[in-house]
Amino acid sequence: MPDTLSVHLNRERPRDLAPEATTLETDRSFVLSFVNHGQPLHVHVQPDERLADIATVSETQVYVAANETRTVDVVAPRDAGPADGTLRLVTGHGAESENVTVSITQERKDGGPDVAVDDTLTEKQSGPEPDTGVSLRHAVIPVAVVVAVVAAAGAIAVAVPDAGAVVVGVAGVLAGCGVGAYELLR
Incomplete structure (x- = not known):
């Protein structure tokens, strides 16, 4: 399950932008969850150049309706390698902005082992073929x-x-x- 970073909107004042954390360390893709506590709002998601080189933001201009929650996937391929970057979140035509520092590592954060896939799995298995004919x-x-x-x-x-x-x-x-x-x- 991908990591999720919640970002609260309009919680204390109009166009307010408050991510739950200003740093995120992950080994894979993650999800931004925009939780709107007030009026409808547009959020612009801008990865810096270093982050944009390895990760793709599924939606960079997000409309969040009043009192709704919207999610945006940030996809980083497994083989992307370690990288650090900044994700800039902007509302109110630049009036409010927050930066989230993102570190993508190659080490698994869930503690599980990496699964090695053997090339023999792509080969056709030999053996008796099932009988599909009519007697x-x-x-x-x-x-x-x-x-x-x-x-x-x-x-x-x-x-x-x-x-x-x-x-x-x-x-x-x-x-x-x-x-x-x-x-x-x-």
């Missing part, structure tokens, strides 16, 4: 039933005089059944 018995029975029904319809069509169109249709269906049987059995 021959399950395929032949429906085809045999269809062929029998079509053959019976064909016999009736031949017995009835002037049923030439029916004979052609039955022949087409039989040809289709033959192709289906061939595909199943090859």
Whole structure:
């Protein structure tokens, strides 16, 4: 879970800006949580050049509605390396501003070990492939039933005089059944 830095707005006076801490040390991305205690307000988030080189602020001009909370992600890639920088927070067209010193370290702050991913995880695993085919018995029975029904319809069509169109249709269906049987059995 990323670190969160809460910044209180309009708590003591209009356009008031009060981060809970003026320094933040983290080993990864973090979240700015703007908590507005009064009227709607725009906050400008400006990373200095050193911080902007390794971290990306998801939203640099943030509108926080009255008595609402808005969050902004500051994303630093895991391999960014250690760096120090300043995040400038500005309200009231520059009338109020606060600086937060940010230190991004390579040491994990949660005490957990880094997870090493072995390259063999990207290789295809060998072994028996799952059986996704249809058994021959399950395929032949429906085809045999269809062929029998079509053959019976064909016999009736031949017995009835002037049923030439029916004979052609039955022949087409039989040809289709033959192709289906061939595909199943090859």
